[in-house]
Amino acid sequence: MKVPLINLTKQNQKILSEISSGISSIFEESRFILGKEVEEFEGNFASYCGTRFAVAVNSGTSALLLSLIAQGIGRGDEVITVPFTFIATVEAIIFSGARPVFVDIDERTMTIDADKIARAITPRTKAIIPVHLYGEVCDMNPLREIADKYNLSLIEDACQAHGAEYLPLAKKAGSMGDCGCFSFYPSKNLSAWGEGGMVTTDSEEIAKKVKMLRDHGSEKKYYHKMIGLNCRMEALQGLVLNCKLKYLDKWNERRRAIAHQYSEAFRDIEDICLPSSPPYSRGVYHLYVVRTAERDKLKNFLQEKGVGTGLHYPLPLHLQDSLRDLGYQEGALPVSEKTAREIISLPLYPEMEDTEVGYVIDAVREFFQ
Ligand SMILES: Cc1ncc(COP(=O)(O)O)c(C=O)c1O
Known part of the structure; x- marks a missing residue:
């Protein structure tokens, strides 16, 4: 698949x-x-x-x-x-x-x-x-x-x-x-x-x-x-x-349901940090992003399994070549820098079939086992 x-x-x-x-x-x-x-x-x-x-x-x-x-x-x-x-x-x-x-960003949110x-x-x-x-x-x-x-x-x-x-x-x-x-x-x-x-x-x-x-x-x-x-x-x-x-609320609801399924399935994996929906936010899961120190290995493993992933975003803006003139050095915004090294986005769109969600879950779990 x-x-x-x-x-x-x-x-x-x-x-x-x-x-x-x-x-x-x-x-x-x-x-x-x-x-x-x-x-x-x-x-x-x-x-x-x-x-x-x-x-x-x-x-x-x-x-x-x-x-x-x-x-x-x-x-x-x-x-x-x-x-x-x-x-x-x-x-x-x-x-x-x-x-x-x-x-800088807050580490949790x-x-x-x-x-x-x-x-x-x-x-x-x-x-x-x-x-x-x-x-x-x-x-x-x-x-x-x-x-x-x-x-x-x-x-x-x-x-x-x-x-x-x-x-x-x-x-x-x-x-x-x-x-x-x-x-x-x-x-x-x-x-x-x-x-x-x-x-x-x-x-x-x-x-x-x-x-x-x-x-x-x-x-x-x-x-x-x-x-x-x-x-x-x-x-x-x-x-x-x-x-x-007209369909946005229904599609967002489906996104939430898939995100919930992922979070339930990954809850016991120690080496993964799940997205935290803060208590004040009713989010719409534009992306489902987990964090792990094993990010690059996980990405390669999922690619071999046929699961597409994304990195949103791999290099914080203050370290981009185009923004060097702003004068920020590495270490200046440490939470963003650490987060950028650990994030990985898993497949998530409202039309995803349950079998596809299940396949992603199995692949992620297999990696961490
Ligand atoms: C957070 C954020 N800001 C701004 C933009 C820019 O939007 P657009 O690509 O439509 O110009 C995007 C979209 O890619 C985004 O994700």
Whole structure:
């Protein structure tokens, strides 16, 4: 048997017949960019997340970048985030003109360690970007307290957390910061047939600015109020995402069930550290990530057994060649560095068959026996 890390085909086949007439109408009318499909999706996604506004863009990276620019964050400013995330979080900060400042992660949750943030704040700090990694939300109450105390913007990187909930506030990821940023990259819990992203916010001003910024700084064609970019969502992606949104809760539930099965099956393995769903988070298992000192051997063993795995992420950002100019040395952010050496993601997607889940479990157990 072969079990890939992810298989998108089944899910996409499932919705094809549902949206075929919508595809035909986009094609027949040659309306490929923004338009009613995108607007409908924006409305439904805002309701789903519980925010007043949602502005669709062409990627999670754009969502992060435009969120920063819309809030006037740029040259001379500092933005706090983690080194243990996908590089897009930091690329957005750099392209806004601001400087990323790294705060290490908490060993247990693998998300930002709120206790270490105050030390990283300077008069130049303008924002914090917590990352809801692997689909578990960060502990938002302490982060909100810090943001309010130092008058900082709080921008949620919710690119991996569609539908995840922060239980103390009964709120969804993307609805607790000044804005939330989502990716609809094909492997995400809610995924496009290409690229896509969204900014969610309760601020009319941020929503309005992001809307202009995504379309060359204009509200009216060829009249440009600010310098923007082309970050518009395509009509086809609006159509696909709007259709898939109906199934998101059901798919997330299936992800949780598979994660639960894995965790039960691996509970007695001493050399493995299971993902800890913190008590404040109702996660959506974008990824199921275990930690083990034997990571590389486990990866090779599973590959031989036909089980696909991933490393999210093998090298923390402060040690990446592209970010060397920030001046961080090895040892500067030890929790991220250790975590990066030990993590391994196991196959997890809603369409996984029970037999496939069982096969992965047997293979992992065989390795540790
Ligand atoms: C945590 C995180 N931030 C940002 C992004 C960027 O999203 P996109 O690939 O849609 O630009 C991703 C997605 O890959 C991500 O996982």
